[in-house]
Every structure is written in C-alpha cells, then in structure tokens.
Amino acid sequence: MPGLWDRFSSSSSRPSSPEQPQQPPAWATAARGEGLGRCASLESSDCESLDSRHSSFGPEEETEYPDEASLPxxxxxxxxxxxxxxxxxxxxxxxxxxxxxxGSKRPARLLMPAQLVAQVGxxxxxxxxxxPCGLRGALLDVCVEQGKGCHSVEQLAVDPSLVPTFQLTLVLRLDSRLWPKIQGLFSAGPSSFAPGFSQSLSLSTGFRVIKKKLYSSEQLLIEEC
Structure with missing residues (x-):
C-alpha cells in the first residue's frame, strides 16, 4: 500500500511520534485485507449498503449526516x-x-476537478x-462508482509504520454526462483500445466518505457531498 508519512517526515522538522511495533495485531491485519474487498463486493446501486454482519467488529449502524453542523x-x-x-x-x-x-484491463486516467480536491481534503x-493520531492513523480505500456497483482503485496508508486507528472509504463518481461513452470500460470482453491507450475521464464533484473506527464498535459515519 502506498504511504506518504515518510515523504512528509523527511521534509518536516517536526519531531515524529515514537514508532509503533512493526507487526500490527491480527485485527488490524484483518481490517487492511477487508478494506480493498469492501467496494469490490458492493453489487447494488447503493454504495452505502455495507453488510455489517460480515464485519469482525460487531454490529454497526449506518448514520447519515446531511448537514455540516454535525462536525466541528x-x-x-x-x-x-x-x-x-x-x-x-x-x-x-x-x-x-x-x-x-x-474494469478488466481498461486503462483510464481519472481527473479530479480542483473543487473536488478541495472538498475531499x-x-x-x-x-x-x-x-488519537489524527490523519496519520487513517487507512483510505479509494473506490469509483460504476453503474450498480463500485470499483476498488487502491488502498492508501498515510503512515504504514503506524497501526491504523480508523478506516475511510472514499467513493468517487464519474461525471454522469460521460456514462454513455464509457460503459465499455467496465465490460469484461476484449479491449478495443490500442496498447498504451489511456482515456482521460473527469470525476464528478459529488462523493461519499464512509468512516469506520478500528478500535471500537461505534456506528459508521457517512458523509455525502
């Protein structure tokens, strides 16, 4: 998993916190493995439909926070x-x-509009x-909605040396105006694109973030923007 704490700490003069044990506990390892499969397993059109019955952290509820007043x-x-x-x-x-x-072997260059970058950040x-560790403790799963499901892109660890304290699933969306032109990207058939071809696709400014604490059984927090 790509990490960026080393990149940041090498350019910062701020003292870093003591290193954690290199071997994370079993529950953390399970959480990392569960993350990448989470979006890939979402088959319905509602990417918020996470089945907590398959979670090793006990029953959880999904709660929506429609207004910004829910967070400081x-x-x-x-x-x-x-x-x-x-x-x-x-x-x-x-x-x-x-x-x-x-999809399957279909290259695509996904572009984030400046507004989306600012909002996600x-x-x-x-x-x-x-x-407790701020953003350093985050494990970020990146997904893109594709029709009735979600495609898992990557899992990013902010600080790989730190046992993650919470997991964020970022669900991005393709610009709906492009959908008629890009449905072929998600099919499993032979690619019609020439080798080395990469199609640039713009993402919508709408997105969803699902937060799950890895050290407690608190309910899920879903932020939709």
Whole structure:
C-alpha cells in the first residue's frame, strides 16, 4: 500500500511520534485485507449498503449526516501537521487515480476537478479531528462508482509504520454526462483500445466518505457531498 508519512517526515522538522511495533495485531491485519474487498463486493446501486454482519467488529449502524453542523468548524481544528499530510495525501490520490484501471484491463486516467480536491481534503480533515493520531492513523480505500456497483482503485496508508486507528472509504463518481461513452470500460470482453491507450475521464464533484473506527464498535459515519 502506498504511504506518504515518510515523504512528509523527511521534509518536516517536526519531531515524529515514537514508532509503533512493526507487526500490527491480527485485527488490524484483518481490517487492511477487508478494506480493498469492501467496494469490490458492493453489487447494488447503493454504495452505502455495507453488510455489517460480515464485519469482525460487531454490529454497526449506518448514520447519515446531511448537514455540516454535525462536525466541528474546520477552522477551529487547524493542525499544521495534518494539513501538510492532507496536502500530500491529495497529491498521492490524484497520482493514483491518474493510473487507474477500470474494469478488466481498461486503462483510464481519472481527473479530479480542483473543487473536488478541495472538498475531499476538507472532509478528510474533519473526519480525522477526533482521532488519537489524527490523519496519520487513517487507512483510505479509494473506490469509483460504476453503474450498480463500485470499483476498488487502491488502498492508501498515510503512515504504514503506524497501526491504523480508523478506516475511510472514499467513493468517487464519474461525471454522469460521460456514462454513455464509457460503459465499455467496465465490460469484461476484449479491449478495443490500442496498447498504451489511456482515456482521460473527469470525476464528478459529488462523493461519499464512509468512516469506520478500528478500535471500537461505534456506528459508521457517512458523509455525502
């Protein structure tokens, strides 16, 4: 899994927190393995339909927070380290999406509009504010909606040396105006694209973030933007 804490710490003079044991406990390893399969297993059109019965962390409920009042004002939660980490994370996310493959062997360069980059970064900071290690403790699963399901793109660990404390599933959406032209990207048949071909696709500014704490059995928190 790509990580960016080393990238950040090498350019920062801030002292880092003590290193955690290199071998995470079994529950953390299980959570990492569960993450990449989460979006791939969503077969319905509702990507929020996560079956908590298959979770090793006990029953959980899905709660929607339709207004921004449910989370504190970001200006009151400013943390220079988290802000730098978030900036690096967004760069890594854009690089990852630019090399994504949707469906079976179909290359696609997914582009994040500037507005989407800003909104996602803001939401990730909001969701990390109450965590003991802040954004460093995040495990980010990146998914893209494709028709009635979700395609898992990548799992990103902000700090691979740290046992993750919470898991974020970022569900992005393709611009709906492009759908008639791109349905072939998700088919399993032989590719009609020439070798080396990469199609650029713009993402919608709408997205969803699902937060799951890995150290408690609290209910899921779903942020839809």
């Amino acid at each position: 004002d970001l200006e009151l939660l400013s943390d220079p380290e988290d802000e730098h980490l978030c900036s690096s994370l967004m760069q890594l996310l854009q690089e990852t999406l630019s090399q994504a493959r949707l 803001k939401e990730l900071l909001r969701l990390a504010y109450s965590e």
